[in-house]
Amino acid sequence: MLALAVKDFANEESLFALTAYEEESAIHSLVADPMEKEPILVLGDQNISEAIGQYENLLIEFYSPRCGHCQHFAPEYEKLATLLENEGVPVRLAKVDDTIEKNTSKKFEIYAYPTLNLIQNGNISEYPGRTKSQDIITWLKFKTDPLLRGIVSLSDVYKALEQYKSVVVLLGTKSSEGLETFRILSKIYQDVAFLYTENKTLEKEFGVDSGTQLVMFTNSNPDKIKFSGVLNAMSLKTFIDQNNHPLVPLLSTEIMKAIFEGGSAGLILILHRDQEGEEALVSLETSVEDLPDNLTVCACFVEDDNENLCLELSKYLGLNEPKLPKVKLLNFEQR
Numbered sequence: 447m448l449a450l451a452v453k454d455f456a457n458e459e460s461l462f463a464l465t466a467y468e469e470e471s472a473i474h475s476l477v478a479d480p481m482e483k484e485p486i487l488v489l490g491d492q493n494i495s496e497a498i499g500q501y502e503n504l505l506i507e508f509y510s511p512r513c514g515h516c517q518h519f520a521p522e523y524e525k526l527a528t529l530l531e532n533e534g535v536p537v538r539l540a541k542v543d544d545t546i547e548k549n550t551s552k553k554f555e556i557y558a559y560p561t562l563n564l565i566q567n568g569n570i571s572e573y574p575g576r577t578k579s580q581d582i583i584t585w586l587k588f589k590t591d592p593l594l595r596g597i598v599s600l601s602d603v604y605k606a607l608e609q610y611k612s613v614v615v616l617l618g619t620k621s622s623e624g625l626e627t628f629r630i631l632s633k634i635y636q637d638v639a640f641l642y643t644e645n646k647t648l649e650k651e652f653g654v655d656s657g658t659q660l661v662m663f664t665n666s667n668p669d670k671i672k673f674s675g676v677l678n679a680m681s682l683k684t685f686i687d688q689n690n691h692p693l694v695p696l697l698s699t700e701i702m703k704a705i706f707e708g709g710s711a712g713l714i715l716i717l718h719r720d721q722e723g724e725e726a727l728v729s730l731e732t733s734v735e736d737l738p739d740n741l742t743v744c745a746c747f748v749e750d751d752n753e754n755l756c757l758e759l760s761k762y763l764g765l766n767e768p769k770l771p772k773v774k775l776l777n778f779e780q781r
């Protein structure tokens with residue numbers, strides 16, 4: 447093309463004009479086709495909708511060429527593209543020049559530079575952390591991990607409890623270490639759902655104090671369990687293990703079947719959710735390790751009897767509420 451330009455244009459001014467035209471055409475060509483195999487797509491008013499429709503996970507940097515922070519971040523963003531490819535993270539990178547594509551920036555309500563927005567199936571999440579490539583890729587792994595799910599309300603937790611034994615919810619942390627720890631442990635447990643939310647208003651719905659990092663819900667305990675301390679792999683695993691497999695689980699349909707249909711011996715503590723009942727439960731927990739391994743041990747609070755299991759069992763055993771707490775040993779194998 448350069449040789450053609452020299453042949454067709456006699457003076458230097460014409461050559462410059464053609465070169466400028468070619469550069470502009472190349473830019474528009476790239477902008478017009480977001481499917482180009484470039485590490486970072488250049489998007490704007492004409493093609494951003496097409497790119498959002500094509501890529502399941504699209505990270506867009508909104509920037510201004512005159513912004514010092516953007517200039518400093520540019521090599522980190524290029525490094526991020528390499529990291530994503532090397533580590534197989536399914537995220538496509540793109541950028542939008544806010545000084546040119548004003549309609550797009552207005553649509554996304556961009557007020558600061560650089561701003562990173564991750565778009566997933568029409569949902570937008572703004573990156574909240576430091577503009578370092580390693581921190582960003584940690585966040586992207588977390589956001590795109592199929593074992594993790596975002597939630598918007600407490601009802602999402604209850605839905606998960608229909609499929610899992612326990613649910614752990616991470617509440618909007620900006621710590622890349624916390625995100626990575628949560629993501630790694632999600633691959634270890636088969637009976638625990640790992641959920642997250644960036645909606646701080648859920649703290650009130652969960653009934654926890656502001657700043658709470660993590661909350662656990664289990665089918666064996668009607669009360670939510672708040673995590674406290676430094677969030678790392680060891681502390682989180684210990685927290686989950688202690689609460690996912692309590693010494694004395696609460697009565698469930700599965701335990702009832704094991705005792706009544708499976709021929710298993712069962713020791714059941716039936717109690718009220720009051721001080722006397724709590725003390726009885728603690729007493730049983732302290733002695734449960736001394737009991738035979740083949741003995742199924744559980745507890746039943748009459749106030750939390752959503753499935754009427756405790757009520758039916760009390761009737762079967764001929765127990766009246768004033769006599770609680772009561773421990774009953776059932777051994778259908780010997781009957």
